[in-house]
Amino acid sequence: MKLGLAFLIAIHAAVFLAPWLAPYDYAEQHRDFAFAPPSRIHIFDERGSVHRPFVYGVVQDLGSGSYREQRGAAYPIRIFAGGSLVGVDSPGALFLLGSDGFGRDVFSRLLYGARISLLTGLIAAMLSAGIGLLLGTLAGYFRGWVDQSLMRGGELMMALPWLYLLLAVRALLPLHVSTLRTFVLMIVIIGGIGWVRPARLIRAVVLSARESDFVLAARGFGASHFYLLRRHILPFTTGVVVTQATVLIPQYILAEVSLSFLGLGVGEPVPSWGNMLSEGMQYHAMVSHPWLLVPGFATVAILLAYLKVGDALTERTVTY
């Protein structure tokens, strides 16, 4: 739990600082270095003497397409040069995780892509939890027809296969729009579909809270609905809301990755972990350039951390 949380915080900080950490811009192309493997960082030169970390220049063998190090040209890695944390001087190139077919640095794109993928999960989960909190509280507190109609509506939403629904809704909206609009659209679609589970759980909590003695007592003293909800009932729901949001985030990150992978999320040249992965889908690319799968492994690490945290929270949350 603590480990997972620390990992998540570190990753999110790194992603927030992407413009300063990434050696290159996400769209910067190095046409001479298509599919370059991860740069090897040396500290010994040929004669065996020690230097500060440096990389050799690489040249592509046009016949086989593979890269070879040029022992003559060494480029020391510079810290805080040109506005980013690490970098090398221009004819050399520093690809910590290799480069893609356009010679774009995978490491930089991974950091920038995480902004889309992780943020979609985070905001969409908050949206779902928010809608769930609002509707669940209304349904649980006021009962009657409000409750009936909201819960029936929820059943309707639950009856739909979500990935199909996601794709269908995405299909019905314009396919080619700006990145920002796609981003917002994705958040609204993903977050708007998943509110049912949190709403149900919150409703159950509110239902039991409103019958508790202190709420009855407060009502007896003439407390208004608003006061009762704010002071006595909503505090009960925080545990469920936080837990549900944490459980939803990894699902939503996965949803974003899937959507972008299928070409329905944000488009080139803006990276997202999904559309980066789709470039690795051609199997020849995957076998000869395995570093293109790095976004996939990053997804696994993030999901694992969220699952751990979510599990720990679920075990701690008191259920009513």
Added chain:
Amino acid sequence: MSYLGRRLLHSVFILLGVSVLSFLFADLAPGDFYSALRADPRMSPQAVEAMRQRAGANKSFPARYGDWAVSSLHGDFGYSLAFNAPVGPLLWPRLGATLLLTSTATLLAWLAAVPLGVWQASRRNRWSGRAVLTFLLAIPDLLLALGALVLAVESGLFPLGGMVSRGFAEMSSAAQVRDVLRHMALPVSVLALGMLPVLARHVRAAMVEAMDAPFALSARANGIPQARLLLRHVLPAAMHPLIALFGLSLGTLLSASLLVEVVMGWPGLGPLFLEAVTARDFGVVLAVVMLSTTLLVFGNLVADLLLYRADPRIRAK
């Protein structure tokens, strides 16, 4: 009986609601198949208008919904504009392919998940097995499928994509079965591996809950051996949530494999749906959504029936 009747009626209402909702969505969407045609300079506006007229696109919303609902009930899902063919014949073979894939995978996953979950529950606080399950849970189907493709290329043991080899029609029937099985092996394992951790976790949770009940303690105190206790006493008591889960996995038979099908080139509903989505071919999109929703509702209904058989508390209500 009234319970079953109520559940049945409920399912019908859900289907009705979903169909109206999805039809409405498709209707409200900006742009359709014709708007792409209209932008084509080689098509005259009159021709597009005539096509719209013939397809009945100018009728009022309730009239179009009525037409569509009635013909859908007869299994006729209209005409696909993008594939230029009736939707039904386009759908059925792909439906079969998807069901073949997912039902095999679901069966395998359940067969593995129940013993695994029971075993995990029996040694509850030792976390070695749980860590493996959580790790599996965190690997998206997408990555599993990509990994399987790498495996197929590197080992050369499995065919890449598709359901049958070239020259399938000339093979003997035994060879045909073998061929399909060879093509199925990888996608089925990917799917089953993706379902397994979810199912096993649920089985484990249900078992742990039932093991905490007083009857389990008293059974243990009476000296019933561990294996018998788990399988004969606790497992039946843990059945309730598992049956509901079984209904869900029955219901997602059509929708669970979309990504795997797309990545691994299985000729099921997934690739068709994706193509229809990008071509904005709402006939196909609606048909697929309705089919998988129907199956989901059906799965829930089956779960309700099974619960009615298995759980006396429901019958008493």
